[in-house]
Amino acid sequence: MNRVLAAIGVAFLLVVPFVTRNPFYQHLLIMVLFWTLLGIAWNLLGGFAGQVSFGHAAFLGVGAYTTMLLYLKLGWSPWLGLILGGVVGALVALPIGFICFRLRGPYFSLATLAVAEIIRLVALNWETLTAGPTGLLITQLPALNWFGRPVNWESKLPFYYIAVALALFAMGTTWFVSRSRLGAYLLAIREDMDSAEAAGIDTTRTKVAALAISAFIAGLAGGFYGLYFRYIDPDAVFSISMSVEMVFIAVVGGIATTAGPIVGAVFLVTISEFFRERFQVGHLIFYGVLMMIVIRYMPDGIWGRLRRWLLGATTQS
């Protein structure tokens, strides 16, 4: 069942840009994929390991700044920079993890929020490195030939396919982790940390490993953000809003499921982008409402509820 859905999904993704030329829809798709990436990243830690982080924007921002700075200041290829953005995100996650994982539950969440804020403030004020509130701007992406034809960076299509590639990578990683020993350990930690220790699981190292993978993906997303929007500043990429939105996408979609973040991103981003087109402000209303509905009535998220309904329907037939 899952494989069929996955195959349909991938086929849909590859075909869809040929169906519509409207730049708004293309942008919408890219945003859905971008937030899917972030939701997946967050879910590795928050869903599988049960550690709710409110500071994931830190890794997004670090990835974005790494990519932008390597290109703008050193002239390195932005695509290499993108991957390095992920790597630096993962590296930054190590000390952050060792500090924050000493705390549990809501205290862990608050600590991650504080760490992200500290990084934002440093980015805002360390002007020699980051250009502070002025931000970084890419005016020209390097010429690239794809199978003999030059890539048109003015169109959204290349970004769409890059986003698809990143999202598939992230989904593949989650799938892999969920089947591995690491994934099993994470679920155990989420259930009962003391029992996990008693079963011989090094809970700190396991959590840090999950965080590092999570931060790598978030860093990739950050690099992508920078290249797609071509402009970043500390309040765009390190903000609490970014961190909070990631949480909402994963929780509303379905915490600890592989497809949950996808469903969450599709729902929330689509509704809010349409709302934003029409009304400009207040587009996060649905995030708030849906979170409240999910926590009250659908703790497994929209996907969790959908899946149970689908399974129930198929077993009856």
Place this chain on the structure above:
Amino acid sequence: MTLLRVAHLTKDFGGLRAVSDLSFDLAQGELLGLIGPNGAGKTTAFNLMAGFIAPSTGEVELWGESIVGLKPHAVVRRGIARTFQVVKPFRKLAVLENVTLAAFLHEPSRAKAEADAARILDIVNLSSKRDSLASDLTLSEQKRLEIARALATRPKILFLDEPMGGLNPTEIEHACELVRRIRDTGVTVILVEHHMKAIMRTADRVIVLHHGVKIADAAPQEIVRHPEVIKAYLGERAG
């Protein structure tokens, strides 16, 4: 051969001295019973030895190497596994998965870990429930699951914290048998129990704690006649 040496182990919680100057040796293959009235410090002693809390002073040595200060999972890796007085299974996971998680310690491949786990479920008589959720088991089954999980880490020493608690007489009978079987496979066991008959029938040697202090260390038959022990359990006037 001394497997475990505990020397002057002490734990203070603020003003309360929960364990006081506890010392004993454990030889390989022994089945040691640890008894005492409620609040005597038995579970605290377990927590200290297994790395869940740090001692105020004292030493714990496994085969001559100190294990004080190691985190619980590290103690497990060295070869000491424990069960909890109030069972803590991974409730929303299947029985087989519960044990597989512990088997992963020595067997990184899932297939082999699951095979190990299945074997151990056999030993504790839970094979028929391998696909059930841990939360669906009866108390007796959950206790056996906890033992299975501990066994899957291939321990040299197994700490059992009141495995008979809450069981009916038949279940206690089976539990005693299981403990003996485990010892017969070469695992050294320390058993904390309230149920005196169970201790009498399984333990080679018994240590009695009272208010955190060791008041007796002898074979079971001598323990029941030991004046200090009788005083501790029944009060001053009896005996």
Place this chain on the structure above:
Amino acid sequence: MATLLQSIVSGVLTGSLYAMIAVGLTIVFGVMRIINMAHGEMVMLGMFGAYWGYTLWKLDPFVSVLLWVPLMFVFGASVHRMLLRKIIPSGELNTLLYTAGLSLLIANVALFFWTGDYRTINLAYALTPARPFGISISLPLAIAFAIAILVTTALYLFLSRTDTGRAIRATAQNPDSAALMGVNVVRIDTITFALGTALAGAAGVLLAPSLYLYPTVGEILVVKCFVIVVLGGLGSVPGAIAGGVLLGLVESLGAVYVSVAYKDTIGFVLFLLVLLFRPAGLFGVGRS
């Protein structure tokens, strides 16, 4: 020397308002063990209440506070009764997420109706600051400070002298024992949450003439609030007051003597250090 004094005075004045907001958050945590992410929005609602009261009906905020406080109390009670009560049993993290949702909802509804434009209340008597002993003090801030002191004293008397106040303190210590003593814990929960909301709203009204007002101001405020509450000790009212004043001072002095840039960072670093090494707060009076 004058600069130092000026900084200290500014810091204490602003800090006292921070303290009021933080007290609201800490009593809710102390009694109900929940972290209310929507607390900042309660302040925001108070601010905008003051704004509309002034803009539409020419009410001075220091007068309209008498209207808004009871309204915020009722609002808080309703939120608890109708929304939170069913969520709290499902755990601390779920409640945190739920209140995060509520926070986004309130802030974005406000954004939708009032837009993100910055607004200000320009009181006629705010134009010239008072100058006692050569130190410049903003009049609205001074009045706000005075009212905050009154409110805090009233709260202290309420908690220590009245039956309901004692019931609240009992529930904070041990809800089960309190229930056994005949305390209606659910009612106390509602009252506490309503009180916390009213305090936040009141602080919002009092602060309105001194700050830029915009619907998403709650986000920064709630974060500052967490810092204060953790520094002062979770659940401790005196701790929250001390923590609030301390943060006000740190920001004020930090801006002058360290750098405008990194003044906020100091607060967060302290926050992390306390969470890690002194979870009962700087003064050791909180619960961890």
